[in-house]
Amino acid sequence: MTTTSLVRAELARLTATPLARLAFIALMIVPLLYGGAYLWANRDPYAKLDQIPAAIVNLDAGATLDGEHVDYGTDVTKEAIDGADFKWTKTGAADARSGVRNGTYDFVVTIPHDFSEHLVSAQSDDPTQAKLVMTTADTNSYLASTIAEQAGKTMRTAVAERVGKQAAKTLLVGLADVRDSLGDAVDGADQLASGTAKADTGAHTLADGTGQLSSGAAELASGTADLPSQTKQLDSGAQQVASGASTLASGLASAQQQTAALPSQTQQLHAGAQQLQTGLHQLRDQTASLPADSQKLASGASQVATGNATLADEATPFIEGVQQLSAQSPELVATLKPVVQASTVLTAEQKTQLLAGLDDLQAGSTKLGAGAGDLSGNLQKLKTGSAQVSAGASQLAEQAPALTSGIQQLSDGSDTLAAGTSKLAAAAPTLTSGISSAATGASTLSAGAAKVADGTSTLASAAPTLSSGASSLAAGAASADKGASSLASGLDELKTGSSKLASSLDEGRTKIPASNASERESQASVISDPVKVGDDNVAAASNYGAGLAPFFISLAAWIGMYALFLILKPISKRAITAVRKPLAVVFGGWLTPALLGLVQMVALFFIVRFALDLNVVHIGGTIGIMVLASATFAAIIMALNVLLGSVGQFLGLVLMLVQLVTAGGTFPWQTLPGPLAALHFALPMTYSVDAIRQTMYGGDLGAAWSDAGVLLCWLLGALLVSFVVTARQTRSRTLRDLRPSLIG
Template identity: 50%
Template sequence: MKILHLVATELRRLTATGMARLALVALMLVPVLYAGLYLWANNDPYGSLKDVPVALVVEDTGSTLDGKAVNYGEEVRDQLLDDASVGWHVTTAEEAAAGVRDGEFDFILTLGPDFSSALTSASGDSPTQAVVQLTTNDTNSFLATTIAGQVAEKVRASITERVGKEAALTLLNGFATVRSNLVEAVDGATTLADGTTTAAEGAATLAAGIATASDGAYSLAQGSGSANVGAQQLDAGLQQLRAGSADLPSQTAQLNAGAQQVAAGNAQLATTADQVAVAVQDAVNQVPAARAEIVAILDASSLTPEQKAAVLARLDEVGTAIDDGNAKVQEADAQIGALATGSAQLAAGTQQLADSAPALTNGIASAAAGSSQLSGGLQQVAQGALDLSTGMQQLRQGSADLSSGLNSIDSGAGTLRDGLAAGLDDVPNQTAEQREASAQTISDPVALDTSAVTKASNYGAGMAPFFISLAAWIGIYALFLIVKPLSRRAVTALKRPFTVTTAGWATPAVLGAIQMVVVFGIITLALGYQVEHPWGMLGFMALTSATFATIILALNILLGSVGQFLGLVLMVLQLVTAGGTFPWQTLPGPLQVLHQVLPMSHAVDGIRQLMYGGNLEMAGADAGALFFWLVGALLVSYLGARRLTRHRTLRDLRPSLIG
């Protein structure tokens, strides 16, 4: 009961007069005002960025892309104005420069005259990087400069995605055109391969035919040569016959005149006549075969039908003449034979022979002349056949080379067809919609999929744990401006340091708990922040305030006014090391050690865990750390109070509002 009595006594002292009550209320409201006003002012600063004045200067003169006029600067301007993420003001470069100097604008975003031409330069030979120019002035606001960098980066990323999509779409459309042309090329290569196969087969057939023709031409050359030899032999025989029959008319005349003389030599004449008849008959027998060979030669030659007919007509005249001569010779032979049987008939036979001898001589002469012409023609035919054989040999070699070349072309055409077909499979076959989707993926290949284990509702809620902890310290620090750490009278009268210490701590602890209740109401009711574990957080806030009260109590007991000042120093030190704004891992090494030790770090972390629905075990560990500080500070306070019970002065008995 002594502890409650001492607490009640202290509270009555704090509310004894109107000024005392006013001072108490004012100091009790310090943490409420600090936490409430600061969190209210910073509740959602990012949601209010639309009120930040930003100058937008667009000087882009445009460019052309695929024959179309484009102006990316105007497109970006329209997009930014529609987005309204900040307070954009489209203005000139001069007005923007003046505005950022005098604070009218926080920063300037400029798209220069060559903005579009640089973005479209990738399709030419001199690609140039487009520039988004950012102009800032830290005298306006350092954070505005940070925001400017984020806005500029967002604009740059948006432009990159847009232009990248168009470039990727152009590339994919080019692939589509390439694939279409490849399809046609594959079809053409297939047709070419089929044609070269047919050509190669035809060339092989041609080569075989030409080889056969070459063999035939060689045989023709040999046959025409043999025919020429036979014609020469026939011509020689006919010339001999012509020479032999040239004197036949005179001989027949002599025979007719000297029939008696013939009778004596008719036996010899009959023998001679038989020989002549046999020779002439042999010549006649050779004429059809020779004519057939000549006809074959003429058919195989390049002579015109008229020329062939003329040669055959001439040959037929010779044959007719030979036949006529043969008939006459046979008749003469018969007459001579008849002459041999009877000299009576000799005169009449010789007269008839004399009458027919000129015609016979003319026929033999005609046959001789025809055989000469036949021999000359067959010689020309033989020479032509020989030339034909030589040409056919060359043609045979050429056709063989043609067949080999076409086989190589056919192999190459097949390789070309297979290569084009394989390349066609590697070119994507996409529809216009699929190319559009692919271009979008290429321009923005990575999507950010965020998930949060815990999440603060806004910027103010994110900063609340730090400012609640800081408000708790400031509230207790302010209370100790009027709350006495220890009752000097109780120390002197009771001689019970534990009771006095507990009572000295309980008064600010209770008042601090009331402060935390009010602060909790401000952040949950007035500001509307969501708290996942409200009762746990409220209890943790009370523990935090009580711990801070114990620490400042110990400093005051040990060092008095100096201890109160050190409480302010300790607050500043914890303000730096608590990790309330930036992650504590960014601190220098010595400050990281202090972060692990000082109580406000545990207070901030514990409130975060309870407010956002984090790890309750970590919140429990933070509560344990605060409790350790509380017990340790109480122990220090107890030892200080115990020392005071042994050393008292008259000044210790004078109560005062401060001091």
């Protein structure tokens, strides 16, 4: 018997009677029913999610955002119902919960009453997370619950995108306002820098002037320090002269009556008159320039007092401005620091530099305020001291002419007295007239001496005031010089800090991009949804059914072979006994189910491709892998039957169940427990599933060829086992070989 005759004989046996033909046809369509019906039921379940009953409960009370009422719960409810992804029903909380329990709804989405309130809190100082409550019951369907979870995530993502976009728009508008405000701040900082530069120049000029004033006031104080004691001595001498002149006048008046003792007395009188004349001439010469000098002193002191008063009055607004600037600088710095710290466009180094500049500005303005306060006090002291000096100098200037006039009269009287005593001494006969002239001169001398005494008294009383004013002027000028120096130093720091502030603010402003409303709208859309998942599937299944097809086609091929071997004989015992050609017998026994499997696989392919409309990229390759898998499974089940008989037939069922778990047809094989994961690479259905995926989805044909090679190795190995067992049976039989099989 040849292989062909063996195949014909087996087919004839299968179709010998109507019942046999009916059984044959029924077993032939088993894989078609299994694979086709299951894939038909699961062809595209996600396209019919709108038939899944679901309820939505909106309890949201709304909230207020930027002065307007918002109700995100109503928006979410409307979008869900309009989207029609599920068969939504808007209902109450009690009905929804009972509906989930009794199966009316597969799941319920509940929007809490504070949903909008929590969402708008994202733009406040105390943000809280909003929640959507998903109610499910796995008694309805576990997969429905899983789908509901995905629906909840989709709703959450949509709400997050909307709220995120609104928050991003608010942030971008705030940044635009900050940029505009920084522009104004930059302009103000530039003006501040310019003003402080001018103030710094004026402060240095003021410091130079107050330095010169301090030096001159110190010299004036030094020069007038001895003036009180000198004027007291002058007043004492003038009082003595006045007293002597008065005594002289009285004596001369008596002398007119007492001329008897005149010769001896006139000699003494002439000597005294000459001494008096000499002293008065010296006093006259020393006090000749006193009116002019005192007038110059009064004029200079008046100019100093006027200048100091003007300086104090004109410096007051500047000092008040500086103190106001010093008082406002902490607030300005406190306002700008949060803006700098919250900026998202500045680098950390830029923020550090800008904050350091603000700290320098605050420190410089504080020091400037303190220096301005000291300067104000010192200017008031200078104003008071210079006014006192001016008053003393004016009083001295007023009394100096009278003093000089008195000294001049006294000098003139002494000359007359000297001339008279000379004549008296030279010419006794003319004594009466000389004494009379002397008496007249003595009267004049007495009057002048009295005036001199009055002037020196006034001068003595004004001298302490003048000296005290000069000292106050020197102290005030020194304090003013110190304050002006401190002011200049503070303005130097303020100038540096304001320039750094202007530069840093301008640099920070340029880091914030300028944008208009449309640009901010686009930016907010990108910020709220920054990542879009692109579809770049190098090998895509057209739908859910196509995704399961490789697994169920492989299972259908195994089930088809298992069912056929319920009526097929693995090998012909008659052929073993009569022909004794084990290779031909094995090949004939395998070829019959292989040909029937080819018919099954081609028919199943047409159902998958055309009846179910599942896309297949490589049609020839897919049919080839299906046929190869069916032939391989036929060889494996035949080898089990040849080797173990009916036990082998049962092991074929067990092996199918193991591969149902380990083939990785539904979940990735990496999720399997360790022992099952090891079997994944050992059993043939793994490679048939992977090869059909590669050819059906347009994947790696190299991998498909590799999988086909593994299947071919299983095919040849199974045939080799069958050949070895059959060859042994052609040589001898055992009692087990003669025992009838359970499958006939």
